[in-house]
Amino acid sequence: MAAPSPLLQTVTTTPTDYWNDSCSVEELTYAIGHGAVGATTNPTIVLNVLTKEMHLWEDRIRTIIAEHPTWSEAEVTWKLIEEMAAHGAGLLRPVWEREGGLKGRLSIQTNPMFYRNCEAIVAQARHFATLAPNMQVKIPVTQAGVMAIEEATYHGVNINATVSFSVPQALAVAEAVERGLNRRAAEGKDVSHMRPVCTIMIGRADDWMKVLAARDGIDIEPAYLDWAGIAIFKNAYRIWQARGYRTRLLAAAYRHLGHWAELIGGDVVLTIPYEWQLKINASDIPVVERMQNPVDPKIVDALYTKIPDFRRAYDPDGMTVAEFDGYGATVRTLRTFIAAVHDLMGVIREFMLPNPDVKQGL
DSSP states (O other), rough: OOOHHHHHOOOHSSSSSESSSOOHHHHHHHHHHHOOOOOEHHHHHHHHHHSSSHHHHHHHHHHHHHHHHTTTTTHHHHHHHHHHHHHHHHHHOOOOHTTSSSSSSSEEOOOGGGGTOOOOOHHHHHHTTEEETTEEEEEOOHHHHHHHHHHHHHTTEEEEEEEEOOOHHHHHHHHHHHHHHHHHHHTTTOOOOOOEEEEEEEEHHHHHHHHHHTTTOOOOOGGGGGGGGHHHHHHHHHHHHTTTOOOOEEEEEEOOTTHTTTTTSSSOOOEEEEHHHHHHHHOOOOOOOOTTTTOOHHHHHHHHHHHHHHHHHHHSSSSSSSGGGGGGGHHHHHHHHHHHHHHHHHHHHHHHHHHTOOOOOO
């Protein structure tokens, strides 16, 4: 009998869970086979999945367009996103049932263009929560998003806070969720099956530090920059343990194997892209608890001393909620997600208005 894969060892021998960072049928099936108990999506992921699995969706796209003759390409696009997410949730339904509704959820992301509009985020979040019983809804950690997280939680939505890179953002999410859960409980509403998570996009935190180092000519050991997201995540986890928040931390945006190995053993979720799952399962890195191992103080001190935006992300009071929208990693990620929505609409446009300059197939 073959030895269990490193990912399966991670989830069976430690409190750490892992999710598939995609709603792709092929990728999610592989992940579930290696112990995954959830999945996440965002506009970029959906675009990539649609590109790879168009043969599974092109007939449905044509049907949606035909059934709704007055819909815009935006409306068709979001209907498709909903159906792709619901399909992924169906694949996870057995996990959800096995775990008594405590795991096995599929995260669908609210429209990133709503990042300034609390009411629009909440309305879409509440709608998305109805798409399947095991749906989780991603809300960006912007100023409006923090307000939306509390309100959506109050309305019974299991949230996944996203577009988050820092301890201050994670703390704002945890406090907002607590307020929402307490409001529900005060009215006698059930909170026993709510399992909110807060993402810290550790790879995108690294990316931003690397951009700053290059842009501003910061003299720092390049290898240290790969530890920025891990240091931020571990600092947030330390605070979580002390305060007992009901939100679980989730690590996303993988860039190297340390983004898995260094977080093993924490009561956290790791949402891992398919290509990184393959790399992890092919690695010979021992599956041992490392979450409690602090990042080398020399590395943290260099990052903290030389990069002001690392300090803002690492310190619990490094940013106010009002500053979240302007943080560099937030801006870069929102721009990426919004661009992906436009690209998705471009794909739908080719179905609705095929380019007449190109000969179409018979």
